[in-house]
Amino acid sequence: MNWPEHGGQPATMKKLFQLEDEVEIVDFSANLNPLGPPDWLKGELEKQWENMMRYPDPHYSNSSAALARIEAIEEGEILLTNGGAEAIFLAAKYFEGKKAGIVHPAFSEYNRACDHYHLNVTDITLSAEDDFRLPMNTLLEVLPDLDVLFLCRPNNPTGTVVPKAEVKMLLEQGLNTHTYLVVDEAFVDFAPSESLVTLWKEYPNLILLRSLTKMYTIPGIRLGYMMAGKAVVEELKTAQIPWSVNALADAVAPLLLDDTDFVQRTFDWLDEQAKVLRAFYREHDFYMSPTRVNFYLLQDKRNTEQTEELFTFLFQHGILVRHTYNFKGLDGKFLRLAIRTEEEHERLCVVLRKWRERV
Numbered sequence: 001m002n003w004p005e006h007g008g009q010p011a012t013m014k015k016l017f018q019l020e021d022e023v024e025i026v027d028f029s030a031n032l033n034p035l036g037p038p039d040w041l042k043g044e045l046e047k048q049w050e051n052m053m054r055y056p057d058p059h060y061s062n063s064s065a066a067l068a069r070i071e072a073i074e075e076g077e078i079l080l081t082n083g084g085a086e087a088i089f090l091a092a093k094y095f096e097g098k099k100a101g102i103v104h105p106a107f108s109e110y111n112r113a114c115d116h117y118h119l120n121v122t123d124i125t126l127s128a129e130d131d132f133r134l135p136m137n138t139l140l141e142v143l144p145d146l147d148v149l150f151l152c153r154p155n156n157p158t159g160t161v162v163p164k165a166e167v168k169m170l171l172e173q174g175l176n177t178h179t180y181l182v183v184d185e186a187f188v189d190f191a192p193s194e195s196l197v198t199l200w201k202e203y204p205n206l207i208l209l210r211s212l213t214k215m216y217t218i219p220g221i222r223l224g225y226m227m228a229g230k231a232v233v234e235e236l237k238t239a240q241i242p243w244s245v246n247a248l249a250d251a252v253a254p255l256l257l258d259d260t261d262f263v264q265r266t267f268d269w270l271d272e273q274a275k276v277l278r279a280f281y282r283e284h285d286f287y288m289s290p291t292r293v294n295f296y297l298l299q300d301k302r303n304t305e306q307t308e309e310l311f312t313f314l315f316q317h318g319i320l321v322r323h324t325y326n327f328k329g330l331d332g333k334f335l336r337l338a339i340r341t342e343e344e345h346e347r348l349c350v351v352l353r354k355w356r357e358r359v
C-alpha cells in the first residue's frame with residue numbers, strides 16, 4: 001500500500017481504498033483543534049484584503065513583538081516562520097553537514113530536513129512497552145558525539161511529554177559537549193505548563209520550535225516560530241526565503257495570541273473528551289497512549305496484530321484515522337487519532353463497538 005506521509009487527506013485515502021466520493025468521512029487523522037478556527041477569523045481575513053496587495057513587513061514587527069511579550073523574551077530571539085515546518089527546516093539548516101540525533105517515534109519531517117541539509121543522523125527509538133520513556137543512559141552516552149538532538153515534546157505521534165528534569169539533564173550535558181537540543185513544541189499550546197521556554201534563558205543550547213496551526217486550526221495560513229539565541233536567529237533570518245510568512249498570517253498572529261477565551265474553551269473541551277475516551281477504551285480493552293495533548297495512539301489490546309484490519313474497518317465505516325507506518329518504532333502497529341468533538345466520538349465509539357462484536 002502506498003500510504004500517504006501525513007494525515008488529513010481524506011480524498012487521497014478514498015481513492016486508495018476505492019471508496020465512493022459521496023461516502024461521508026469524519027477525519028481523525030489530522031491533529032487539529034475541532035473548535036477552531038475562532039469565529040472572528042473569517043471576518044478578520046476579509047478585512048485584511050488590502051494587505052494582500054502589499055508585501056509583508058519583512059521584519060514581521062507586530063507579530064514578533066506580540067510573541068516576545070507573550071513568551072517574555074526579546075524580539076531578537078524570535079523568528080516568525082511559514083508554519084512549524086519551516087522552523088524545522090531552518091533548524092536543520094543551522095547544523096548543515098553536522099551530526100544529528102533524532103528521538104523516535106516522531107514527526108517524519110525531522111529526517112527529511114536533516115537529509116535535505118546533509119546531516120549525519122543517528123536514530124534513537126523509544127519503545128511502547130516502556131511507555132515511550134527516554135532511554136537516558138543511551139542518550140547521555142551518544143550526546144557528546146552529536147551537534148544537535150531533535151526531540152518532539154509533546155511528542156507526535158504518542159502525545160506523551162518526556163519529563164522536564166530529563167530534558168534538563170540533556171541540556172546540562174549538552175553545554176559541556178557543545179550539543180544543541182532542538183525541541184519541537186508544536187503541540188505545547190495544548191499543555192502549556194510543559195513548555196521549556198522557562199529553561200530557555202539558562203540554556204543557550206536550547207532551540208524551541210512552535211506552530212500556531214494546531215491550536216487555531218489554520219494549517220492553510222501557515223504560521224509558526226522559532227525561539228533561539230540572537231546569533232542563531234540572525235543567521236537563520238539571512239537563510240530564510242524573503243517574505244516567507246504571508247501578510248495575512250502576520251496580520252492575524254497577534255489577534256490569535258490574544259484570544260485567551262478560545263484557548264480556555266479548548267482546554268475545557270479537551271479535558272472532557274480525553275476523559276470520555278479514556279473511560280471507553282478502558283472498558284473495551286483498547287490501549288490509549290498516556291497523552292497530554294489533542295491526539296493519542298490506539299491499539300486493540302485483544303488483537304495487537306490486526307491494526308491494519310482495524311484501520312480498514314474504521315475507514316469503511318466513515319472514520320479516517322492515521323496509520324503509523326512511517327513512524328520509526330511503531331511500524332504500523334498502532335493508529336493515531338485526533339481528539340475531536342463529542343458527536344464525532346459517539347460515532348467513533350459506535351464503530352469500535354461493532355469492531356469488538358466482530359472479532
Ligand SMILES: Cc1ncc(COP(=O)(O)O)c(C=O)c1O
Nearest residue numbers: 083084085107156186211213224
Ligand atoms: C510535531 C510537528 N511539528 C511541526 C509540524 C508542522 O506544523 P505546521 O507547519 O503546520 O505549523 C507538525 C505538523 O503536523 C507536527 O506534527
